[in-house]
Amino acid sequence: MxxxxxxxxxxxxxxxxxxxxxxxTMGISLLDCADSDGERARKKIYDKITHLAxxxxxxAERVSTEYGIDIVNKRxxxxxxxLVAGACSDSDYVEFAKTLDKAAAxxxxxxxxxxxxLVPKGFTRADLTLINSIPExxxxxxxxxxxxxxxxxxxxxxxxxxxxxxxxxRETAQLTKDQDSLGCxxxxxxxxxxxxxxFMAGAFxxxxxxxxxxxxxxxxxxxxxxAVARYPDASFGELAEVIKKTAFKITRAGQLVGTTVAQRLxxxxxxxxxxxAPTPEIGDSVGRILESMGLEHTGGAGTxxxxxxxxxxxxxxxxMASSSVGGLSGAFIPVSEDEGMIEAAELGSLTLEKLExxxxxxxxxLDMIAIPGSTPASTIxxxxxxxxxxxMVNNKTTAVRLIPVIGKELGERAxxxxxxxxxxxxxxxPSDCSQFVNRGGQIPAPIHSFKN
Amino acid sequence: MNAVVTVIGKDKTGIIYNISxxxxxxxxxxxxxxxxxxxxxxxxxxxxxxxxxxCDFQTLxxxxxxxxxxxxxxxxxxxxxxxxxxxxx
Numbered sequence: 030m031x032x033x034x035x036x037x038x039x040x041x042x043x044x045x046x047x048x049x050x051x052x053x054t055m056g057i058s059l060l061d062c063a064d065s066d067g068e069r070a071r072k073k074i075y076d077k078i079t080h081l082a083x084x085x086x087x088x089a090e091r092v093s094t095e096y097g098i099d100i101v102n103k104r105x106x107x108x109x110x111x112l113v114a115g116a117c118s119d120s121d122y123v124e125f126a127k128t129l130d131k132a133a134a135x136x137x138x139x140x141x142x143x144x145x146x147l148v149p150k151g152f153t154r155a156d157l158t159l160i161n162s163i164p165e166x167x168x169x170x171x172x173x174x175x176x177x178x179x180x181x182x183x184x185x186x187x188x189x190x191x192x193x194x195x196x197x198x199r200e201t202a203q204l205t206k207d208q209d210s211l212g213c214x215x216x217x218x219x220x221x222x223x224x225x226x227x228f229m230a231g232a233f234x235x236x237x238x239x240x241x242x243x244x245x246x247x248x249x250x251x252x253x254x255x256a257v258a259r260y261p262d263a264s265f266g267e268l269a270e271v272i273k274k275t276a277f278k279i280t281r282a283g284q285l286v287g288t289t290v291a292q293r294l295x296x297x298x299x300x301x302x303x304x305x306a307p308t309p310e311i312g313d314s315v316g317r318i319l320e321s322m323g324l325e326h327t328g329g330a331g332t333x334x335x336x337x338x339x340x341x342x343x344x345x346x347x348x349m350a351s352s353s354v355g356g357l358s359g360a361f362i363p364v365s366e367d368e369g370m371i372e373a374a375e376l377g378s379l380t381l382e383k384l385e386x387x388x389x390x391x392x393x394x395l396d397m398i399a400i401p402g403s404t405p406a407s408t409i410x411x412x413x414x415x416x417x418x419x420x421m422v423n424n425k426t427t428a429v430r431l432i433p434v435i436g437k438e439l440g441e442r443a444x445x446x447x448x449x450x451x452x453x454x455x456x457x458x459p460s461d462c463s464q465f466v467n468r469g470g471q472i473p474a475p476i477h478s479f480k481n
Numbered sequence: 482m483n484a485v486v487t488v489i490g491k492d493k494t495g496i497i498y499n500i501s502x503x504x505x506x507x508x509x510x511x512x513x514x515x516x517x518x519x520x521x522x523x524x525x526x527x528x529x530x531x532x533x534x535x536c537d538f539q540t541l542x543x544x545x546x547x548x549x550x551x552x553x554x555x556x557x558x559x560x561x562x563x564x565x566x567x568x569x570x
Contacts, residue, residue, distance in 0.1 A: 033515050033526045035568040040487050040557060094539055097559030278567045285566040 039278075042252045047313045048279065049099040050286045051248035051306045053089050054227035055082050056234035056299060057241050059108040059143075067117035071128040074113070078105060078132035078141075081241050081296075086137040088293040092286055100286065101248075101308075101448075105133060106232035107143035115155030122159050126166035126173045133172045140215075142174040142232035147222070149184040150471065160190070163197050167212035168204035174215045174230035178222035180417040182424045186220065186472040191417065194218045195410030195466065199433060202402070206435035209443040213432040214365075214397060218413050220420035220427050225300045226356045231393070231428055242299035244356065245287030249279040250305045251312045253343070258321040268322065269342040276303070276346030284351045300355030303347040304392060305339075307367035309450035315339075315360050316369025316379075327369055328379030336360060337390035357426055359392030365432075365445060365452030366397050375453045381412075382458075389419055394428035399443040399452040402435040407463035409433065414466065422475050483512065483561040484531045484538075486545065490554030492523035499552060500527070503544050508535040523554070528561070 042048040062073035086103045093100045107129065114122050126144050133141035144166055146156040163175050177194060180186035198213055205212035217231040224235020227244035234242075256275040260268060283301050291298035307315045316327035319335045340360045348354050362384065364370045373379035381398065388394045394416050400409075413429045420427030434443040437454050444451045488500060497516070504511060509529045516525040534541060542558050549556030 032564075036485055036487060036526045036564055037489075037524065039559075039564055039567055040489070044555065044557075091539075094542060095560045096563040097557050098563060281566040282563060285562060 042249070042278075043098055046249070046251040046255050047310065048249050048252050048282070049101050050245060050283055052102040052104050052227050052246040053085070053100055053287065053290050054104040054106055054232055054244045054246065055085050055241060055294070055296070056106045056225065056238055056244060057081050058234055058238065059113045060236065063113050063116040065116055065118070067114070067119040067124065070114065070117055071125060074125070075128050075132045078107070078129075079135050082136045082138065084294055089290050092289050092293065096286060098282060098286065102140070103138045104227070104229060104232065105136070105138050105141045106227070106234045107141065108234050108236065109143055109145035109147055111146040111153065111155040111159040112236065114159065115153060120158065121165070122162040123165045123169060126162070126170050129173050130170035138172070140172045140174050140229040142176065142229050143234060144173050144175040145177060145233040147178045148187050148190045149178055149181040150187060152190070160193060160197060163216060164200040164204050164212065167201050167215050174232065176217040176219055176222065176231045176233060178219040179413070180220035180421050180472075182221060182421050182477070183474055185474040186414065186417050186421055188414065188466070188472055189469045191410050191414050192466050192469060194413055195406035195408075198409050198431060199406045202433045202435050209437070209445060210402070210432050210434045211445055211449075214430065214445050214449050216430065218429045220417035221425060223356060223426055227300075227302050228304065228306065228357060230430065238299070239297055241296045243287065243291035243294060243296050244299040244302065245283050245290070246302040246304060246306065246356065247279050247283030248306045250307050250315045250318055252279060253305060253339070254312075254314070254318045254321050257318055265338060269338060272339060272342035273346030276343040277350045280347035280350035298353065300353045301351040302356030303344055303351070303354055303358040304356070305343055305360045307361060307363065308448055309366055309368055309371070311368050314367045314369035315362060316367050316373055320369060326376055326378035327373040328383045332383065333386050333390055336362070336387050340391040357392040361393060361396060362387055362391060363397035363430070364455075365399065365443070365450040366448060371450070371452060374455055381455055385415065385419070388416065388427055389423065393426055394420070394430070396428065396430045397432070397449065397452065398430070399432045399434050399437070399454045400457050401438045401454055402433050403438065404433045404457050405463070407461070407466045408457060410466040411462035482530070482532050484529050484558050485561055485564060486527040486529055487557045488523065488525040488549070488554055490523055490552070492518050492521055493552065496523060496552060496554065497525070499548050500545065500556065503541075503548055504529060507541050507544070508533055509541065
C-alpha cells in the first residue's frame with residue numbers, strides 16, 4: 030500500500046504538477062581546438078561537438094521514455110570562445126558563433142552556450158573581439174547563447190566591461206528589434222559566473238572541467254507550490270520541512286536521469302543544478318509558490334523573506350539527494366518565463382527594485398526583464414553594476430539579462446515565444462548615471478572579513 | 482528489470498483484461514497488482530517484469546498508450562528505478 034501511494038505520488042507530480050527534468054547539458058572543452066587559422070579552428074570545433082554530442086538527444090529521449098519523465102531541453106555548453114579563438118588573428122568572431130549554431134543544429138540541441146568571455150580583471154584582445162562580436166553573433170544565429178563575466182568576489186568589478194556591456198546589450202536589441210529584441214534574451218552578464226551551470230543563457234564549460242561532462246538541471250516549481258498549498262496553516266519551520274522533502278524527491282529524479290544519460294553517453298556525470306526553474310505555463314511558477322505561502326501578490330511586502338526561505342529549503346532538501354550539486358542551485362526568478370511573475374509585474378506589484386532585492390537571497394539575478402526600448406546604455410550599465418555589486422559583496426552569483434525592447438515602452442508587452450515567454454515592459458528609474466558608469470577602471474575586491 | 486504500470490481513469494468493464502492482454506502478448510510478466518475504485522475513479526498499480534519482453538520498451542509503451550486511449554484512461558509504464566530513487570534513500 031505504501032508503495033502504491035509512492036507510485037501515485039510520482040505519477041501525480043509528473044502528470045498534474047509538471048515535474049520534469051529541465052535540461053541535460055553536455056559540457057565540451059574546446060581548448061584543444063585552438064588554431065592559428067580561424068577556419069581550421071572552426072572545423073575542429075564543429076567536428077568535436079558533433080562527434081561527442083552525436084548521441085546526446087537520442088539517448089536523453091530514450092531515458093525520458095524509460096522513466097516516464099520529460100527532459101525538456103537538451104543543450105551543450107562549451108569553453109568560452111574567447112579562450113579558443115584567441116589563437117587566431119580573426120578580427121571578429123561571428124563565424125565562430127555560426128559554427129556553434131551549425132553544430133547545435135546538427136546534433137539537434139535547442140541551445141548552445143559558451144560564446145563567452147571572462148573579464149573580471151581586464152580584457153585580452155580576444156575578450157574584446159568576442160564582446161564586440163556579440164550583437165552580430167546573436168542576430169545571425171538561432172541557438173547560440175552568450176555570457177560575459179564582468180566581476181567576482183576575489184577580483185572586484187571590471188567597470189570598463191560593465192560600461193561596454195550596456196552598449197552591447199543595446200546594440201543586440203537594435204539588431205534583433207523585429208523579434209522584440211530577442212537577441213538580448215540570449216545574453217547574460219555575470220558576476221561570479223560558475224563553470225558548471227547547465228542552464229541557459231549563461232552556461233559555459235569552464236577550464237577546470239574535464240574534456241566532456243554531463244550536467245543536469247532539475248525543475249519542479251509546480252510540485253513545490255502544491256506541496257506548500259497543502260499546508261496553509263503550517264508554521265515556517267514546518268513549511269521549510271515540507272519544501273525540503275519535496276526538493277529531495279525532485280532532486281533524486283534528476284540525479285537518476287542525469288547519471289543514466291551520462292552513463293549511456295560514456296561521459297562523467299558532472300553536477301546536478303538544484304534550481305527551481307519556472308516556465309510560462311500555468312502551474313510551473315516560482316511566483317505562485319511565494320503566493321501560496323500567504324502573499325497576495327509576488328513583489329509585495331514579505332516577498333524577499335518568502336523567497337529566502339524557499340531558496341534555502343530547496344538547497345537543504347536537494348543537497349543530500351545528489352552525489353554532486355553545483356551550477357547555480359537556487360530559485361530562478363526570470364520574469365518573462367514565470368506566469369505568476371508576469372501577472373505580478375502587470376499589476377504593478379513586482380518592480381525592478383523589488384526584483385533587485387529578491388536577487389540578494391536567490392539565484393540568479395535580474396532575469397528576462399523587458400525594459401523600455403529608449404533606456405540609455407549607461408542606465409543598463411548602472412543596473413549591471415548594482416547587480417554585480419550584490420554578487421561581489423555577498424559571494425554569490427548574480428546576473429543581468431535585460432531586454433530593452435526597441436520600439437516598445439512602459440505598459441506594452443514583449444513576446445519572446447516558447448520557454449522564453451512574454452513580459453510587460455517594466456519601469457526603469459530615469460535618473461542619469463552616465464557620469465558614474467563612464468568613470469571606467471576597476472572596483473576593488475571587497476574585504477572578506479568584518480562581515481556586517 | 483521491473484517496470485510499474487499505472488492506470489488511472491473512469492472505471493469500466495475490461496480494464497485489467499485489456500492491459501494484461503498487451504502485457505502477455507509482449508511477454509511482460511505481472512508480479513504484483515493493486516487496484517482500487519474510489520468514487521468511480523479506477524486506480525491500478527501493476528509491477529511487471531520486463532526483462533524478457535519480446536519488443537522494445539518504446540513499443541510496449543506505445544501499445545499501452547493505444548489501449549489507454551481506446552478506454553479513455555491514462556496508462557503509463559515507467560521503469561521501477563524512478564520510484565525507488567524518489568521514495569527511498
